[in-house]
Amino acid sequence: MGGTTSNSNVRSGPGGGSRKDAGVSAPLRRREMAAAASGAGRCRLSKVGPGRRPPPARVRVAVRLRPFVDGAAEVSEPPCVRGTDSCSLEVANWRNYQETLKYQFDAFYGERSSQQDIYAGSVQPILRHLLEGQNASVLAYGPTGAGKTHTMLGSPEQPGVIPRALVDLLQLVREEGTEGRPWDLSVIMSYLEIYQEKVLDLLDPTSGDLVIREDCRGNILIPGLTQKPITSFADFERHFLPASGNRTVGATRLNQRSSRSHAVLLVKVDQRERLSPFRQREGKLYLIDLAGSEDNRRTGNQGLRLKESGAINTSLFVLGKVVDALNQGLPRVPYRDSKLTRLLQDSLGGSAHSILIANIAPERRFYLDTVSALNFAARSKEVINRPFTNESLQPHALPPVKLSQKELLGPSEAKKARGPEEEEIGSPEPTAAPAPAFQKLSPLQKLSNMDPVTLERLLSLDRLLGSQGSQGTPLLSTPRRERMVLIKTVEEKNLEIERLKMKQKELEAKMLAQEVLDPKEKENCAPTVLRPLPRRTVTVAKPLKKAVVMPLQLIQEQAVSPNAKIHILKKRGRKRKLESLEASESEKKAEAGWDLELSPELLARGRQKILDLLNEGSARDLRGLQRIGQKKAQLIVGWRELHGPFSQVEDLERVEGISGKQVESFLKANILGLAAGHPCGPS
Ligand SMILES: Nc1ncnc2c1ncn2[C@@H]1O[C@H](COP(=O)(O)OP(=O)(O)OP(=O)(O)O)[C@@H](O)[C@H]1O
Numbered sequence: 001m002g003g004t005t006s007n008s009n010v011r012s013g014p015g016g017g018s019r020k021d022a023g024v025s026a027p028l029r030r031r032e033m034a035a036a037a038s039g040a041g042r043c044r045l046s047k048v049g050p051g052r053r054p055p056p057a058r059v060r061v062a063v064r065l066r067p068f069v070d071g072a073a074e075v076s077e078p079p080c081v082r083g084t085d086s087c088s089l090e091v092a093n094w095r096n097y098q099e100t101l102k103y104q105f106d107a108f109y110g111e112r113s114s115q116q117d118i119y120a121g122s123v124q125p126i127l128r129h130l131l132e133g134q135n136a137s138v139l140a141y142g143p144t145g146a147g148k149t150h151t152m153l154g155s156p157e158q159p160g161v162i163p164r165a166l167v168d169l170l171q172l173v174r175e176e177g178t179e180g181r182p183w184d185l186s187v188i189m190s191y192l193e194i195y196q197e198k199v200l201d202l203l204d205p206t207s208g209d210l211v212i213r214e215d216c217r218g219n220i221l222i223p224g225l226t227q228k229p230i231t232s233f234a235d236f237e238r239h240f241l242p243a244s245g246n247r248t249v250g251a252t253r254l255n256q257r258s259s260r261s262h263a264v265l266l267v268k269v270d271q272r273e274r275l276s277p278f279r280q281r282e283g284k285l286y287l288i289d290l291a292g293s294e295d296n297r298r299t300g301n302q303g304l305r306l307k308e309s310g311a312i313n314t315s316l317f318v319l320g321k322v323v324d325a326l327n328q329g330l331p332r333v334p335y336r337d338s339k340l341t342r343l344l345q346d347s348l349g350g351s352a353h354s355i356l357i358a359n360i361a362p363e364r365r366f367y368l369d370t371v372s373a374l375n376f377a378a379r380s381k382e383v384i385n386r387p388f389t390n391e392s393l394q395p396h397a398l399p400p401v402k403l404s405q406k407e408l409l410g411p412s413e414a415k416k417a418r419g420p421e422e423e424e425i426g427s428p429e430p431t432a433a434p435a436p437a438f439q440k441l442s443p444l445q446k447l448s449n450m451d452p453v454t455l456e457r458l459l460s461l462d463r464l465l466g467s468q469g470s471q472g473t474p475l476l477s478t479p480r481r482e483r484m485v486l487i488k489t490v491e492e493k494n495l496e497i498e499r500l501k502m503k504q505k506e507l508e509a510k511m512l513a514q515e516v517l518d519p520k521e522k523e524n525c526a527p528t529v530l531r532p533l534p535r536r537t538v539t540v541a542k543p544l545k546k547a548v549v550m551p552l553q554l555i556q557e558q559a560v561s562p563n564a565k566i567h568i569l570k571k572r573g574r575k576r577k578l579e580s581l582e583a584s585e586s587e588k589k590a591e592a593g594w595d596l597e598l599s600p601e602l603l604a605r606g607r608q609k610i611l612d613l614l615n616e617g618s619a620r621d622l623r624g625l626q627r628i629g630q631k632k633a634q635l636i637v638g639w640r641e642l643h644g645p646f647s648q649v650e651d652l653e654r655v656e657g658i659s660g661k662q663v664e665s666f667l668k669a670n671i672l673g674l675a676a677g678h679p680c681g682p683s
Pocket residue numbers: 065066067069142143144145146147148149150151255257258259260290291292293359
């Protein structure tokens with residue numbers, strides 16, 4: 001290794017974390033803005049105070065150099081890396097052997113450092129944040145065979161970060177949670193791996209690929225992931241050791257037991273205040289052993305190993321892009337481009353106290369990997385996180401909710417939001433009660449109380465008047481007298497509409513009576529053939545496109561079940577009848593000119609059944625519904641866990657990943673089957 005140092009090759013300047021934190025440089029601000037945009041600081045929490053952003057905490061970076069593991073190599077070649085002090089190291093410059101590349105980090109651990117040195121120096125200090133209700137993460141990064149698993153897991157003789165952290169954390173929890181202390185504490189663990197872009201539960205390997213979600217505070221969670229309560233280290237080992245056996249490892253040319261996946265141990269510390277105001281806090285610790293980046297020219301990987309390697313390298317590449325985007329303050333940070341980065345979203349540029357341990361190897365054959373790992377580590381230490389206290393009130397301590405969603409809506413909207421059954425029950429909802437005299441309603445509230453049809457007509461009249469330019473004054477701001485005249489006109493129109501509706505009903509009844517009398521006509525009609533009625537000539541508002549929902553199976557069912565009423569097909573445009581129920585699917589599609597009107601009770605029954613399933617069904621039950629696969633089922637269960645029960649089927653649209661269109665087609669596919677009491681088959 002050359003003795004001369006070239007300053008131009010110093011990749012990271014001597015500026016320590018404190019100096020950078022205090023600085024107000026533009027790039028730092030941009031990074032902070034990106035961190036905020038990425039989800040940090042979205043919370044309004046008591047520790048931080050409403051409107052105030054949590055203070056920044058830079059990602060800490062430590063580098064660990066492992067010793068030579070191959071004695072022969074140590075004798076034949078000098079190391080290509082060496083430490084210069086407890087924070088700095090230098091690497092030979094392959095372009096010019098007279099020079100070295102210098103790096104400075106928060107800590108550097110040389111080849112003689114022990115497991116305890118790394119743990120006590122870099123990991124132990126962040127554990128206390130968990131008891132403050134904050135998140136923390138430890139990531140082991142580096143090329144394959146550089147010692148990540150050794151650092152995180154270690155061996156029975158040299159236990160690594162994971163066992164040491166668990167021992168200390170459980171001890172802390174015991175001390176803090178003893179009787180007489182203000183908080184009651186509990187610890188829960190989960191363990192997963194990301195293997196070939198699949199999130200697999202190591203505590204329950206049968207569970208399949210899990211979905212990663214983000215809550216309103218920007219916290220990352222995985223619904224359906226097994227959570228095991230632990231109270232002692234023996235408890236932890238009982239779950240952890242067999243689960244570690246489930247992790248995917250394989251032999252490569254560079255490591256006999258190479259991790260083929262990213263392993264993530266999640267330890268959650270839940271705290272509940274014993275006395276008023278009964279706050280609760282949650283701190284999460286992620287302990288992550290990343291799979292190593294692999295140069296497949298050297299690993300000699302082929303087949304499955306090559307595929308695994310591709311997934312590992314891609315996710316690590318995205319990790320690099322995320323770090324770069326955060327550093328450059330880019331508006332879009334590509335967290336979603338890989339499962340790994342999605343999971344690390346609140347650890348990088350997010351809400352956690354994070355420490356990255358970059359593992360490097362001294363052998364020459366690792367040289368390029370070492371330089372690339374060090375460069376990544378140097379970029380990572382510029383990333384700013386904003387840890388905050390994750391604190392809320394325990395559910396029983398919350399004051400009663402004053403306004404329900406229905407109460408916030410106007411009466412007509414609330415009526416629409418209620419199911420037909422609810423309407424029939426006619427509960428004395430506050431929405432129906434007159435507003436108290438002292439409550440001064442704003443004009444907007446008055447409008448929202450109006451019948452939507454009237455309101456729609458008022459607004460279109462308003463638009464019309466506006467477009468004519470004659471009156472010039474928009475309706476809602478016209479003088480009271482003129483407004484009254486206009487409203488009266490609207491009311492008259494409404495009356496006329498009602499009259500026409502009545503007339504139409506009479507006509508319909510007449511036609512039905514005629515059909516009954518006409519035996520020839522009757523002969524032609526199989527009981528299930530749905531007959532068109534004259535088209536309505538008056539539309540109150542823009543006609544809503546009605547869903548044509550008629551699974552063949554159900555129509556046949558209706559034929560033998562006279563109780564269930566499915567009414568009428570209404571003609572729209574072309575004069576064609578549904579000839580027979582055996583009509584092919586394409587023919588049915590061609591019948592777009594026909595609308596089907598279904599018995600409202602039948603629809604309401606179907607909706608209620610769907611709602612019950614959405615609120616009470618397991619992911620497996622939900623998979624039994626049409627148009628719901630494994631992912632959507634998990635999304636639904638996850639949403640429910642986060643937000644509570646769905647109040648109406650349309651709430652499905654609020655589930656991230658389910659669009660309004662999908663909800664519509666889901667409804668169409670399921671409503672009749674469920675109403676008719678069919679068990680739903682898989683889609
Ligand atoms: N600090 C250390 N002291 C002694 N041996 C070490 C040290 N670090 C790593 N090793 C040894 O080096 C080998 C490779 O280490 P390890 O499996 O931890 O690498 P890795 O980075 O996790 O690799 P991969 O990404 O392929 O899983 C192992 O035999 C391990 O025992």
